[in-house]
Amino acid sequence: MSFIQAARRRQIIGAAIETVTAVGYGQSSLARIAEQAEISKSVISYHFANKDELLEQVVAQVMDDWAAFMRPFLEAESTATGRLSAYIRSRLAYMRDNQTRLVAVAEIIVNHRGPDGRPVFAERDAAPVAELVELLRSGQQAGEFRGFDPVVLAMTITQGIDGALTYWADHPGTDLTAYGEELVTLFGLATQQPRSIS
Amino acid sequence: MSFIQAARRRQIIGAAIETVTAVGYGQSSLARIAEQAEISKSVISYHFANKDELLEQVVAQVMDDWAAFMRPFLEAESTATGRLSAYIRSRLAYMRDNQTRLVAVAEIIVNHRGPDGRPVFAERDAAPVAELVELLRSGQQAGEFRGFDPVVLAMTITQGIDGALTYWADHPGTDLTAYGEELVTLFGLATQQPRSIS
Amino acid sequence: MSFIQAARRRQIIGAAIETVTAVGYGQSSLARIAEQAEISKSVISYHFANKDELLEQVVAQVMDDWAAFMRPFLEAESTATGRLSAYIRSRLAYMRDNQTRLVAVAEIIVNHRGPDGRPVFAERDAAPVAELVELLRSGQQAGEFRGFDPVVLAMTITQGIDGALTYWADHPGTDLTAYGEELVTLFGLATQQPRSIS
Amino acid sequence: MSFIQAARRRQIIGAAIETVTAVGYGQSSLARIAEQAEISKSVISYHFANKDELLEQVVAQVMDDWAAFMRPFLEAESTATGRLSAYIRSRLAYMRDNQTRLVAVAEIIVNHRGPDGRPVFAERDAAPVAELVELLRSGQQAGEFRGFDPVVLAMTITQGIDGALTYWADHPGTDLTAYGEELVTLFGLATQQPRSIS
DNA sequence: TATGAATGAGCCTTCATTCAT
DNA sequence: CATGAATGAAGGCTCATTCAT
Numbered sequence: 001m002s003f004i005q006a007a008r009r010r011q012i013i014g015a016a017i018e019t020v021t022a023v024g025y026g027q028s029s030l031a032r033i034a035e036q037a038e039i040s041k042s043v044i045s046y047h048f049a050n051k052d053e054l055l056e057q058v059v060a061q062v063m064d065d066w067a068a069f070m071r072p073f074l075e076a077e078s079t080a081t082g083r084l085s086a087y088i089r090s091r092l093a094y095m096r097d098n099q100t101r102l103v104a105v106a107e108i109i110v111n112h113r114g115p116d117g118r119p120v121f122a123e124r125d126a127a128p129v130a131e132l133v134e135l136l137r138s139g140q141q142a143g144e145f146r147g148f149d150p151v152v153l154a155m156t157i158t159q160g161i162d163g164a165l166t167y168w169a170d171h172p173g174t175d176l177t178a179y180g181e182e183l184v185t186l187f188g189l190a191t192q193q194p195r196s197i198s
Numbered sequence: 199m200s201f202i203q204a205a206r207r208r209q210i211i212g213a214a215i216e217t218v219t220a221v222g223y224g225q226s227s228l229a230r231i232a233e234q235a236e237i238s239k240s241v242i243s244y245h246f247a248n249k250d251e252l253l254e255q256v257v258a259q260v261m262d263d264w265a266a267f268m269r270p271f272l273e274a275e276s277t278a279t280g281r282l283s284a285y286i287r288s289r290l291a292y293m294r295d296n297q298t299r300l301v302a303v304a305e306i307i308v309n310h311r312g313p314d315g316r317p318v319f320a321e322r323d324a325a326p327v328a329e330l331v332e333l334l335r336s337g338q339q340a341g342e343f344r345g346f347d348p349v350v351l352a353m354t355i356t357q358g359i360d361g362a363l364t365y366w367a368d369h370p371g372t373d374l375t376a377y378g379e380e381l382v383t384l385f386g387l388a389t390q391q392p393r394s395i396s
Numbered sequence: 397m398s399f400i401q402a403a404r405r406r407q408i409i410g411a412a413i414e415t416v417t418a419v420g421y422g423q424s425s426l427a428r429i430a431e432q433a434e435i436s437k438s439v440i441s442y443h444f445a446n447k448d449e450l451l452e453q454v455v456a457q458v459m460d461d462w463a464a465f466m467r468p469f470l471e472a473e474s475t476a477t478g479r480l481s482a483y484i485r486s487r488l489a490y491m492r493d494n495q496t497r498l499v500a501v502a503e504i505i506v507n508h509r510g511p512d513g514r515p516v517f518a519e520r521d522a523a524p525v526a527e528l529v530e531l532l533r534s535g536q537q538a539g540e541f542r543g544f545d546p547v548v549l550a551m552t553i554t555q556g557i558d559g560a561l562t563y564w565a566d567h568p569g570t571d572l573t574a575y576g577e578e579l580v581t582l583f584g585l586a587t588q589q590p591r592s593i594s
Numbered sequence: 595m596s597f598i599q600a601a602r603r604r605q606i607i608g609a610a611i612e613t614v615t616a617v618g619y620g621q622s623s624l625a626r627i628a629e630q631a632e633i634s635k636s637v638i639s640y641h642f643a644n645k646d647e648l649l650e651q652v653v654a655q656v657m658d659d660w661a662a663f664m665r666p667f668l669e670a671e672s673t674a675t676g677r678l679s680a681y682i683r684s685r686l687a688y689m690r691d692n693q694t695r696l697v698a699v700a701e702i703i704v705n706h707r708g709p710d711g712r713p714v715f716a717e718r719d720a721a722p723v724a725e726l727v728e729l730l731r732s733g734q735q736a737g738e739f740r741g742f743d744p745v746v747l748a749m750t751i752t753q754g755i756d757g758a759l760t761y762w763a764d765h766p767g768t769d770l771t772a773y774g775e776e777l778v779t780l781f782g783l784a785t786q787q788p789r790s791i792s
Numbered sequence: 793t794a795t796g797a798a799t800g801a802g803c804c805t806t807c808a809t810t811c812a813t
Numbered sequence: 814c815a816t817g818a819a820t821g822a823a824g825g826c827t828c829a830t831t832c833a834t
Contacts, residue, residue, distance in 0.1 A: 004814080023315045026224050029807060041808090042816050051808065110308060117221035122368065152380040155365050156358040163357035167349075170320070182350040190384045195393060200796075228825065238799055243826065245797090400793085419711045422620050425828060437829090438795050447829065506704060513617035518764065548776040551761050552754040559753035563745075566716070578746040586780045591789060596817075623803065634820050639805065641818090 009047050009057070012037055016058050020104040025111040052120075055108050059121055062098070062105045069094050080139025084157075084191065085184045087135065091161050092180035095168070102165055129154045136191070145191045157187055206245050207255070210235055214256050218302040223309040250318075253306050257319055260296070260303045267292050278337025282355075282389065283382045285333065289359050290378035293366070301367055304360065327352045334389070343389045355385055405443050405453070408433055412454050416500035421507040448516070451504050455517055458494070458501045465490050476535025480553075480587065481580045483531065487557050488576035491564070498561055525550045532587070541587045553583055602641050603651070606631055610652050614698035619705040646714075649702050653715055656692070656699045663688050674733025678751075678785065679778045681729065685755050686774035689762070697763055700756070723748045730785070739785045751781055 015037030019028045022036075030051060034041040048054040073090035077083040095102055109121040119125075132154035139145040160183055168174045213235030217226045220234075228249060232239040246252040271288035275281040293300055307319040317323075330352035337343040358381055366372045411433030415424045426447060430437040444450040469486035473479040491498060505517040515521075528550035535541040556579055564570045609631035613622045616630075624645060628635040642648040667684035671677040689696055703715040713719075726748035733739035754777055762768045 002814095008814090024309065024311050026309060026311070027315060030809090031807075040816050042810095042818095043814090045809070046815065110305075111222060111224055113222045113225065117225060119222075126368075148384065149376070149380045151365070152362075152377055153384065155361040156354075156381065156384060159357035159361035159364075160354040163353040164350075166357075167353050170324075178347070179350055182347045183354065186346065186351065186354060186388045190388045202797080206797085227823075229823080240799055240826090240828095241797080244799090249825065398793095404793090420705065420707055422705055423707070423711065426830090427828075436795050438797095438831095439793090441830070442794065506701075507618060507620055509618045509621065513621060515618075522764075544780065545772070545776045547761075548758075548773055549780065551757040552750075552777065552780060555753035555757035555760075556750040559749040560746075562753075563749050566720075574743070575746055578743045579750065582742065582747065582750060582784045586784045598818080602818085624805090625802080636805090636807095636820055636822095637818080640820090645804065 005047065008043070012039075012044055012047060012054065013058050013061060015039075016054055017062075017101045017104040020058075020107050021100045025107040052112075055112055056120075058101075059105050059108055059124065062101045063124060063127075066091075066094055066098075066102075080135060080142055080144045081188070081192070083135055084139065084187065087132065088157070088161060088183050088187065089180050092164060092176050092183070095165055096176050099165070099168065103169055106162070106165065129158050132157060139191070144193070146193050148191065153187075153191065157183075160187070203245065206241070210237075210242055210245060210252065211256050211259060214252055215260075215299045215302040218256075218305050219298045223305040250310075253310055254318075256299075257303050257306055257322065260299045261322060264289075264292055264296075264300075278333060278340055278342045279386070279390070281333055282337065282385060285330065286355070286359060286381050286385065287378050290362060290374055290381070293363055294374050297363070297366065300363055304363065327356050330355060337389070342391070344391050346389065351385075351389065355381075358385070401443065404439070408435075408440055408443060408450065409454050409457060411435075412450055413458075413497045413500040416454075416503050417496045421503040448508075451508055452516075454497075455501050455504055455520060458497045459520060459523075462487075462490055462494075462498075476531060476538055476540045477584070477588070479531055480535065480583065483528065484553070484557060484579050484583065485576050488560060488572055488579070491561055492572050495561070495564065499565055502558065502561065525554050528553060535587070540589070542589050544587065549583075549587065553579075556583070599641065602637070606633075606638055606641060606648065607652050607655060610648055611656075611695045611698040614652075614701050615694045619701040646706075649706055650714075652695075653699050653702055653718065656695045657718060660685075660688055660692075660696075674729060674736055674738045675782070675786070677729055678733065678781060681726065682751070682755060682777050682781065683774050686758060686770055686777070689759055690770050693759070693762065696759055700759065723752050726751060733785065738787070740787050742785065747781075747785065751777075754781070 012033070016028065016033050019033045019036045023032065030041055030044050033054075034044055037043075044054065048057070070087070070090045073086045073093075074083050077086045109119075109125050112120050114120050129151075133150045136145060136148075136150040136153055140147065140150065164174075164176065164179050164183070167179070168176060210231070214226065214231050217231045217234045221230065228239055228242050231252075232242055235241075242252065246255070268285070268288045271284045271291075272281050275284045307317075307323045310318045312318050327349075331348045334343060334346075334348040334351055338345065338348065362372075362374065362377050362381070365377070366374060408429070412424065412429050415429045415432045419428065426440050427437055429450075430440055433439075440450065444453070466483070466486045469482045470479050473482045505515075505521050508516050510516050525547075529546045532541060532544075532546040532549055536543065536546065560570075560572065560575050560579070563575070564572060606627070610622065610627050613627045613630045617626065624635055624638050627648075628638055631637075638648065642651070664681070664684045667680045667687075668677050671680045703713075703719045706714050708714050723745075727744045730739060730742075730744040730747055734741065734744065758768075758770065758773050758777065761773070762770060
C-alpha cells in the first residue's frame with residue numbers, strides 16, 4: 001500500500017470516528033462521513049471494499065492502539081494486585097486522550113451487525129474481558145485475591161471502566177483521574193483477601 | 199382506549215421487542231416489526247402516531263414495570279446495606295424473567311436519537327443511577343458505608359448489573375442467581391466501612 | 397333522504413370548505429376534513445360514496461347558491477348595460493358574505509382531476525362565462541355595446557371578478573364594494589359604444 | 595456545475611413541466627416525473643435536493659425567462675399607453691411559444707405550499723402586478739390615464755391576460771394574437787381619459 | 793346510522809453500491 | 814487515483830377506501 005493510500009485511509013477512518021461520535025452509529029452514512037472528511041463519497045468506496053470494512057478498520061485500529069498503549073503498564077507490575085490497578089489506571093489514562101474514538105468504537109461494537117442480524121465484533125469485544133479473567137485467576141492462584149468468580153469480576157470491572165467513559169461523555173467536567181482512583185479502590189476492596197482477625 | 203386497541207398495542211410492542219432483540223435497533227424497521235407481528239405495516243401506523251411513539255411505549259412499559267417490581271423489595275429493607283443488596287438481587291431477579299425486553303430496551307436507550315441527533319432516553323436512563331446515588335449517600339450518612347464517591351459507585355453498580363444481562367445474553371447457560379450473589383458480595387466489600395483493627 | 401342525513405351532509409360539506417380554504421386542496425385529506433367536522437373519518441365514507449362525490453357536492457352547492465343569489469338582480473334590469481353592472485355588483489356582493497366557500501370552490505375547480513388526469517369541473521367552470529357571453533351578445537345586438545369579441549370580454553370580466561376574490565383573500569382590509577365599482581366603471585368603458593364625435 | 599449536470603437538470607425540469615401540465619400539480623409525483631423523463635426516480639433526488647427545489651427551479655426558470663423576454667418591448671415605448679399595450683402584447687407573445695411551461699408554473703404557484711401550509715410563491719406571483727401598478731400610476735401622473743384605482747386595474751389586467759392562457763388551453767384553436775388585440779383595445783378604453791366634448 | 797380497525801398503494805427521501813470516465 | 818452519475822432497495826409515513834360490528 002502506497003503512502004498516499006495509507007494517509008487517505010487514516011483520514012477516512014478519522015472522519016468515520018468523528019461522525020459516529022457526533023451523530024451516532026445509525027446516522028453515520030457514507031455520505032455524512034465523506035462530508036466530514038471533505039471528500040467525495042466515492043473516495044471511500046475506492047479505499048474500502050464497503051462500509052463494513054471501513055468500520056472493521058476503525059475498530060481494529062483503535063483496539064490495537066489501546067492494547068499497545070496498555071501493555072508496558074501491565075508488564076511493569078509484578079503482583080496481580082499491582083497489575084489490576086495498572087489495568088484500570090491505564091485504561092482510564094488512554095480514555096483521557098481518546099474520548100472520541102473510544103465512544104465511536106463503543107457505538108460500533110454495540111450496533112454493527114452482519115446480514116444475519118448477529119453482532120460482528122462480539123469476539124473482539126470479549127477479548128479484554130478474557131484477558132482480565134486471566135489476570136484475576138493468576139491473582140487467585142497467587143493467593144492475593146479472594147475466591148470470587150473471576151468471570152463476574154472481569155465483566156464488572158470492564159463495565160465499570162466503560163461506565164467512566166459514558167459518564168465522562170455525559171458530564172464533560174468529570175475528573176477522570178479521580179474517577180479512576182475510585183475504581184482502583186473499589187475493585188481493590190472487592191478483590192483482596194478478607195483480613196484475618198488473628 | 200378500547201380493549202382490542204390495547205391488545206393490538208401490546209402485540210405490536212411485543213413484536214417490536216422481539217425484533218429489536220433479534221436483529222438490533224438499526225435493523226428494526228416497521229416492516230420487520232410488522233412481519234414479526236404478522237400484521238400489515240400500516241396497522242402499526244394506525245395504532246401508533248409514529249415509530250418514535252412506539253419505541254417510547256416499549257421503553258416506558260418496561261421501565262415502569264421494572265420499577266414497580268423492585269419497589270417492595272427495597273421497602274422491605276431498613277438498612278442501606280440491606281437495600282443495596284436487595285437492589286442488586288431484585289434487578290437480577292427481574293432480568294431472569296424479562297431477558298428479551300430488557301435487551302431490547304437497552305438497545306433502544308443507547309441508540310434512539312431525536313431529530314437533533316441527541317439521545318432521547320438519556321434522562322430515563324439516568325434515573326436509576328440517581329436513585330442509587332441517593333441510596334448510597336444515605337448509607338454514608340448512616341455510617342454504614344465508607345467515604346467513596348457515590349456517583350462513581352452508583353455508575354459502577356448499574357454497569358455491573360447491566361453486565362450480567364450482556365453476559366447472560368451471550369452465554370445462555372449462565373446462573374443468574376449465582377451471578378447476582380457475586381455482585382452482592384463484590385459491592386458489599388466495596389462499600390462497607392474498613393474494619394477497625396483496634 | 398332523511399333530515400338527519402341532510403344535516404350531516406351539510407355539516408361535512410361545511411367542514412370540507414373550511415379545510416380546503418385553510419390548508420389548500422392538496423392537504424385536504426378526508427382525515428383532516430373529519431377532524432375539522434369533529435367526526436370520525438368513516439362518517440364521511442358513509443354519507444358520500446367517495447371523496448370525489450363530496451367535492452362535487454361542495455362545488456354544486458356553492459355554485460347553485462351563487463346562481464340563485466344573482467338571478468333576481470339580473471332579472472330586475474332591462475338593458476344589457478344594466479345587467480352587466482348588476483352581474484358584477486351581485487357577484488361581488490355574494491363574495492362579501494361567502495369568502496371561505498368561494499375560495500374553497502375555486503381551489504377545487506382548479507385542482508380536482510379525474511383518474512385520466514383531466515379536470516372534472518371544466519364544464520361547470522365554463523357555465524358562468526357562457527352565460528356572460530349571452531349577455532354581452534344581446535347587448536351588442538341591441539346596439540348598446542361596441543363590436544368586441546364577446547368571448548374575450550366574458551373571460552376577462554369573469555377573471556376580473558375572480559381577481560377581486562384573490563386580492564381580498566390576500567388583503568383582508570379590502571373594500572369590496574369600492575373594488576366592485578371600479579370594475580363596473582372599467583367594464584362599462586370597455587363595452588360601451590364609442591361616442592360619436594358628430 | 596458540469597455540462598452534463600446542467601443538461602440533466604434541464605431535462606428533469608422539462609419533464610416536471612410536462613407532467614404538471616398534463617396531470618396537474620397534485621398528481622405530479624416524483625415517480626411520474628421520472629417516468630416522463632424516462633429516468634429512475636433517484637436521478638431526480640441526485641440532481642435536486644428535494645421536490646421543493648425542483649419546483650422552485652421550474653418557477654424561477656420560467657419567470658426569469660418571461661421577464662427577460664418582455665423587457666425590450668417595454669423599454670421601446672415612451673408613453674404609458676404604449677407601454678401598457680406592449681405589456682399585454684408581449685405577454686401574449688410569450689404565451690404563444692411557452693404554453694406548457696406557463697400552465698405548469700401557474701399550477702405550481704397556486705398550489706405549492708410550505709410546511710406551514712402557506713403559499714410559497716406568493717411574492718413572486720405578486721411581483722408582476724406590482725410592476726403593472728407602477729406602470730399605471732406613472733400613466734396617471736402623466737395625465738394619459740383616467741383616475742382609476744391602479745391596484746384594481748393591475749389585478750384585472752393580469753387576470754385578463756391569465757384568462758387568455760386558460761382559454762387557449764381549453765380551446766386549442768384560439769388565435770392568441772387576436773385575443774391579445776381585443777385585450778389591448780379593452781384595457782385601452784378602460785384606462786384612457788374620457789374624451790372632452792369641447 | 794355510525795365507527796374502529798385494517799389495508800395496499802403510493803408518497804418523498806436516504807442509502808450503499810456500481811460504473812464509466 | 815479520484816469522482817460524478819446513476820440506481821434499486823428500503824426507509825417511515827399518509828391516504829382513500831373497505832369491512833365487520
